[in-house]
Amino acid sequence: MPEESDTDRDLLPRSEVAGWEAIRVNARVVWALGMRSIRQTFRRPQLMAPIVVFPTLLLAIQTGGAGGAVNLPGFPPVQSFLQFMLAGAMMQSLMLAGNSGGIALAVDIEMGFTDRLFSAPIPRYTIVLGRLAGTAALGLFSSLWFLAIGLIFGAQIESGVAGALIAIALVTATAMAVGGIGAAIALRTGSASVVQGLFPLVLVVLFLSSAFFPNELMIQPAKAIAEYNPLSFVVEGIRGPIVSGIDATELAEAVLAIAGIVVLGLVLSARALRHRLRVG
Amino acid sequence: MPAIVVEGLERSFGEVLAVQGVDLSVEEGEIYGFLGPNGAGKTTTVRMLTTLLLPTGGHATVAGHDVVKQARAVRATIGVALQEAALDPLMTGRELIRLQATLQGLPSAAGKQRADDLLERVDLVAAADRRVGTYSGGMQRRLDLAAALVHEPRVLFLDEPTTGLDPVSRKTIWEEVRTLNDEGTTVFLTTQYLEEADQLADNVAIIDSGRIVAEGTPDSLKTEIGNPHIQLQLAAGSIAAAEEVCARVGKLLPPVDGRTVLVEAANGAADIPKVVRALDDAGIAVESLELVRPTLDDVFVAKTGHHLEKRVPATSSAPANA
Amino acid sequence: MEAIVTQPQWRANLATIAALMARAKNELLRVPGAAIPGVLAPTIFFLGLNGVFGALTQLNGFTTGTYESFIVPVSMLQGAGFTGAAAGVNLARDIEGGWVDRLLVSPAPRWVLLAGTVLSASARALIPATSVFIIALALGAGWPGIDGLLVTYVMVAAMAAVAACWGSSLALRFKSQSAAPLMQAGMMGLILTTTAYAPLALLQPWMRSVAEVNPVTQVMDAARQGFIGDVTWAETWPGLLALAGLLVVLGAWALREMRRTAV
Numbered sequence: 082m083p084e085e086s087d088t089d090r091d092l093l094p095r096s097e098v099a100g101w102e103a104i105r106v107n108a109r110v111v112w113a114l115g116m117r118s119i120r121q122t123f124r125r126p127q128l129m130a131p132i133v134v135f136p137t138l139l140l141a142i143q144t145g146g147a148g149g150a151v152n153l154p155g156f157p158p159v160q161s162f163l164q165f166m167l168a169g170a171m172m173q174s175l176m177l178a179g180n181s182g183g184i185a186l187a188v189d190i191e192m193g194f195t196d197r198l199f200s201a202p203i204p205r206y207t208i209v210l211g212r213l214a215g216t217a218a219l220g221l222f223s224s225l226w227f228l229a230i231g232l233i234f235g236a237q238i239e240s241g242v243a244g245a246l247i248a249i250a251l252v253t254a255t256a257m258a259v260g261g262i263g264a265a266i267a268l269r270t271g272s273a274s275v276v277q278g279l280f281p282l283v284l285v286v287l288f289l290s291s292a293f294f295p296n297e298l299m300i301q302p303a304k305a306i307a308e309y310n311p312l313s314f315v316v317e318g319i320r321g322p323i324v325s326g327i328d329a330t331e332l333a334e335a336v337l338a339i340a341g342i343v344v345l346g347l348v349l350s351a352r353a354l355r356h357r358l359r360v361g
Numbered sequence: 362m363p364a365i366v367v368e369g370l371e372r373s374f375g376e377v378l379a380v381q382g383v384d385l386s387v388e389e390g391e392i393y394g395f396l397g398p399n400g401a402g403k404t405t406t407v408r409m410l411t412t413l414l415l416p417t418g419g420h421a422t423v424a425g426h427d428v429v430k431q432a433r434a435v436r437a438t439i440g441v442a443l444q445e446a447a448l449d450p451l452m453t454g455r456e457l458i459r460l461q462a463t464l465q466g467l468p469s470a471a472g473k474q475r476a477d478d479l480l481e482r483v484d485l486v487a488a489a490d491r492r493v494g495t496y497s498g499g500m501q502r503r504l505d506l507a508a509a510l511v512h513e514p515r516v517l518f519l520d521e522p523t524t525g526l527d528p529v530s531r532k533t534i535w536e537e538v539r540t541l542n543d544e545g546t547t548v549f550l551t552t553q554y555l556e557e558a559d560q561l562a563d564n565v566a567i568i569d570s571g572r573i574v575a576e577g578t579p580d581s582l583k584t585e586i587g588n589p590h591i592q593l594q595l596a597a598g599s600i601a602a603a604e605e606v607c608a609r610v611g612k613l614l615p616p617v618d619g620r621t622v623l624v625e626a627a628n629g630a631a632d633i634p635k636v637v638r639a640l641d642d643a644g645i646a647v648e649s650l651e652l653v654r655p656t657l658d659d660v661f662v663a664k665t666g667h668h669l670e671k672r673v674p675a676t677s678s679a680p681a682n683a
Numbered sequence: 684m685e686a687i688v689t690q691p692q693w694r695a696n697l698a699t700i701a702a703l704m705a706r707a708k709n710e711l712l713r714v715p716g717a718a719i720p721g722v723l724a725p726t727i728f729f730l731g732l733n734g735v736f737g738a739l740t741q742l743n744g745f746t747t748g749t750y751e752s753f754i755v756p757v758s759m760l761q762g763a764g765f766t767g768a769a770a771g772v773n774l775a776r777d778i779e780g781g782w783v784d785r786l787l788v789s790p791a792p793r794w795v796l797l798a799g800t801v802l803s804a805s806a807r808a809l810i811p812a813t814s815v816f817i818i819a820l821a822l823g824a825g826w827p828g829i830d831g832l833l834v835t836y837v838m839v840a841a842m843a844a845v846a847a848c849w850g851s852s853l854a855l856r857f858k859s860q861s862a863a864p865l866m867q868a869g870m871m872g873l874i875l876t877t878t879a880y881a882p883l884a885l886l887q888p889w890m891r892s893v894a895e896v897n898p899v900t901q902v903m904d905a906a907r908q909g910f911i912g913d914v915t916w917a918e919t920w921p922g923l924l925a926l927a928g929l930l931v932v933l934g935a936w937a938l939r940e941m942r943r944t945a946v
Contacts, residue, residue, distance in 0.1 A: 131864045138868060145890025146880030147736050154741070162887075281723050288731030294738070300750075303734025411788055415945045432945075437790040445781035451709040463702040464789035466689035492713075508785075512689075 110203045114211020121185060122215045132181055133223055136173040137230065140166055143293065150294070157295055159324045164236040167227050168320035169292035171248070172312065174223035175256040176283045180276065182216035183263025187273040190357075205354050209268075213260045220256025224249040231323070244322030251319045251335055258339050261346025268353035292316050314338035362425060364389045364516050364547040365410065371418030372405050379405045381571040382419065387549060387564070389515075392542050394562030395551040396657060398669055402571040403551035404444055407520045410549070411441050424515050437465075440514030444521045446505040450494030454485050454504050457493060458511060465512040472511075479507040483537065499530030506537060517541065519550040523557060535561060555657045555669060567661055567669075574664040583655045586663050589629055590614055591636055593622045594649040603645050610639045617668060626652060696795045703799025704806070710773065711807065721769060722811045725762035729754065729815050733822070736880060744885045747911045751824040755815065756835055756906035757879045760899075762811030763842040764870035768863075770804035771850015775860045783944075793941040801847040801934075808843030809836065824910060831909010834919055838906040841926040842899075846870045848933035855940035877903045898925035 122129060140163075148162040159165045189195050189212075198208050228238065228245055238244050267276050287293070289303055290312040299307055307313050318335020321328050365387035372380040380402040387393040395403050408414035410421055412432040420427060426434040448457065455476050462472030480489045483503040488496060493504065502522060509517060519538070523531040538561055542548055552558055558565045559579045567575040567582075575582055591611075595603050597620060607613055607624045611632060614623040626632035630652055640647055661669040689695060711718045737750040747753045777783045786796050812835075820826065827835065850866040876893045877900040878886070886894055894900045905922025908914045 131868075134864070135868065138872060142872070142875045142890075143880070145887045145893070146875065147739060148887040148890070149742050149881060149885040150736070150739060152742060153738055278720070281720065281727055284731065285727055288727070288735055294735045298738040300734050300737035303731075413784060413787055413945060433790055433792075436788055439788070441784075441788045443781060443784055445784075447781045447783075447785035449706065449709075449782055451713045452706065456706075460702050460706065461785070461789070463695070463698050464786065464791050466692070466695035466790065468690045468694075469698070471688070 107207050110207045111210045115214025118212050118215030119218045122219055132174055132177040133226055136170045140170040155298055160237055164324050167231045167323055168316050171224050171227050171252050172292045172316050173287055175220045175252055176259055178216050178219035178256050179259030179263045180280050180283055182260040183267040183276040184273050186212050186264050187267035187276045190271045209264050209350055212264055213257045216260030217253050217257045220253040224252035238323050239325050240322040240327050247322045248319050254339050255315050258342040265349035265353045268357050311338040311341055365423050367421040369419030370416050370421055373417050379571055383573055385566055389547050390545055391563045392548040392561050394558035394565040396558040396565055397568035401568045404520055407518055407551055411518050438515045440509035440517045442505045442509045442519050446501045448493045448501055452493055453490050455489040458508050461508040461511045475511050483507045499526050516547045521551055569665045575660055582660045586655050586660050588625050588627045589652055589654045591624045591626045592651045592653050593647055599645050606639050606643045610635050699791050699795050700798050704803045707803035721766055722814045724765055725758045725811045725815050729758035742885055744882055751819050751822050752910040755819040755824050755910050758815045759812040759839050760842050760874050763808040763839045764846045764874050766808040767804045767843040767846020768850045768866040768870050770800050770847040771854045771866045772863045774800055774851050775854035778858050794938055797937055797941050800851055801844045804847035805840040805843045808839050812839045827909025830914040835906045838902050845929045845933055848937040852937040852940050873899050901925040
């Protein structure tokens with residue numbers, strides 16, 4: 082137990098200065114690591130492309146193939162299937178971004194770069210936060226991308242600019258939240274190929290949510306799982322402003338779900354960090 | 362008939378001319394060494410001669426067949442062991458040799474027999490049924506060499522066969538090459554190691570920046586350059602002073618590292634006393650002194666102005682480009 | 684020194700193709716867990732598509748009762764596309780690692796080397812196809828009959844060959860594994876811009892136009908026959924013709940790239 086509290090302290094600032102000064106110093110570290118993470122992401126388009134291109138391809142295929150769904154009895158009133166699907170495409174993209182952020186962190190671990198960071202006098206959380214900055218940037222980019230695609234192909238954002246901003250904010254926040262889980266897995270396993278192997282899981286989790294179809298019209302047992310899947314709440318929160326008005330309850334549920342994922346990510350990351358520092 | 366004839370061979374990659382007008386001829390039964398630093402164009406030349414790369418100029422024949430127009434005939438007569446040992450880590454050594462036998466068109470029973478014979482020849486019988494991924498670097502090279510011999514090729518191409526190997530493995534490969542040559546195989550070997558070219562090759566071509574700068578037997582090349590030199594090992598800090606003193610009594614040669622001074626000794630051992638005296642007079646202590654006879658590196662320096670093994674440009678001696 | 688006695692060229696060619704296929708199976712048998720992604724992806728897609736879009740069968744124009752029956756061939760063909768593209772990725776990896784040099788320096792004809800890659804992909808594609816098929820049956824898809832099953836499997840094997848030609852062409856062109864997403868995306872696009880999600884009449888106008896000219900639509904419809912009704916020659920031959928055409932075109936491209944590797 083005494084061991085635990087030692088490492089607990091390791092997660093908190095170790096600098097001699099306290100209070101505002103410490104926050105400023107750590108913020109600068111997060112900024113530096115964040116910029117590196119963002120630069121890494123956008124400097125390699127061939128890694129970025131699958132995160133945006135695949136979901137776009139799937140969006141086109143699914144709207145073209147299953148677009149007749151809007152005529153199903155019970156389908157929520159939308160302008161078009163495309164308008165409905167935008168949120169799902171953003172979800173898919175941000176989850177792939179989270180997965181790829183995890184892979185990047187695992188590569189850093191494999192290459193020993195994180196050892197360099199661990200031995201520096203910076204608090205551990207800055208390392209994870211810095212990595213998440215890259216994921217957030219990707220999330221931001223993909224939300225803008227799909228909103229643009231939607232507008233270009235005739236979908237309207239029903240709640241206008243405010244709605245778009247809410248969608249963008251939610252997507253960016255969720256990207257970070259999911260990135261936290263990816264980071265936790267990376268820290269725990271230290272293996273890029275393991276994190277990459279979890280990518281099919283992303284698809285599974287999305288299929289078991291209301292990302293691609295209204296929950297009420299899904300088939301059991303997927304329907305039951307989707308009803309309680311936190312990702313469904315997030316998707317509805319993103320979708321709401323696009324297909325109709327801004328609904329406070331929907332928004333609150335989405336934010337709560339994101340918060341839940343963030344907490345899960347934090348807990349898993351902290352434990353993974355502790356494990357890594359103990360195991361070396 | 363020469364085993365390999367190359368005339369004006371050229372290869373450019375976009376703007377870069379990796380091989381510029383190479384001419385050479387290799388007799389049957391010869392070991393021909395292609396010596397040069399990294400990036401000189403050795404591998405590019407080998408890839409052209411083994412039909413893996415098309416020349417952008419000039420032509421070449423191997424075993425009487427044109428490498429461009431009769432590529433398949435060339436492939437049937439050559440054995441190749443490339444710099445990146447082209448092995449599959451998931452296969453066993455035996456499986457690999459048998460696959461090579463199949464690729465060469467050998468019937469199944471003959472392939473089996475050849476595998477047994479070759480594995481024994483390169484001393485890999487014990488490891489034959491283990492996956493290649495578990496082999497050491499030396500074992501992988503030996504396997505690669507064995508695979509190249511499956512169809513008893515007339516001409517064997519070895520691209521840097523001992524790079525990265527420990528001295529014992531290197532000696533083993535050298536012995537194998539000599540044995541093959543005694544059996545009549547023509548060997549075209551590229552290397553960046555002086556000793557390898559010196560020891561193995563009947564004829565050596567020295568290549569730098571895509572051009573052949575010298576060609577001949579190792580002995581004739583060294584005799585052409587001629588002069589031995591005195592190698593002085595000095596304490597750190599006295600190098601500059603020593604260089605100045607030596608330059609006054611003899612001809613300085615480009616340094617190889619920061620702790621030795623090299624002075625040409627046209628008269629051999631007779632030049633030693635004046636150098637020692639001059640340094641003694643100047644109060645410079647000498648840690649060790651050696652009279653070094655010319656090597657292929659000296660040939661290289663004379664032709665290109667820099668050393669083969671360390672790219673230090675010549676300081677006082679003018680590069681004599683042949 | 685005389686060359687060793689070799690066998691007649693046609694025999695050597697067959698032996699080489701067999702040996703290359705034997706090598707290809709090492710990927711599955713000697714690397715633990717290597718078969719999983721190839722089997723998992725199409726299966727996940729099948730289950731996912733079914734759970735998500737299953738309600739589409741309520742639309743007018745759907746002649747099947749169950750969505751499972753409708754999309755089983757989609758997932759099986761997806762498995763074929765994935766397997767074939769993966770063969771291209773493996774070839775790219777072999778090129779990067781220098782293994783392909785060994786093949787190119789040998790006197791084996793180029794088409795023989797290509798055939799080894801393509802035929803192994805065809806054989807391997809039967810694994811995810813079978814996995815999807817069994818799961819589909821368990822979930823209530825109709826039994827397609829022996830004739831239907833045979834037609835489907837033939838389509839799957841040929842589609843995998845098409846995908847392998849596509850993947851190989853890209854591998855030989857770019858000589859790098861970074862072309863992998865293009866290999867996968869290309870096949871995904873080709874297979875899904877067809878009557879994959881719904882019958883022709885229910886597709887969105889732009890998708891319908893694409894599906895009408897996409898040869899794989901014929902393949903999809905042919906592979907689906909047994910699952911949604913009877914198998915007839917009239918429905919089958921367009922699929923065979925489409926596959927033959929794709930094989931000729933993509934196979935020729937792959938062969939050309941294989942021959943041009945020396946450039």
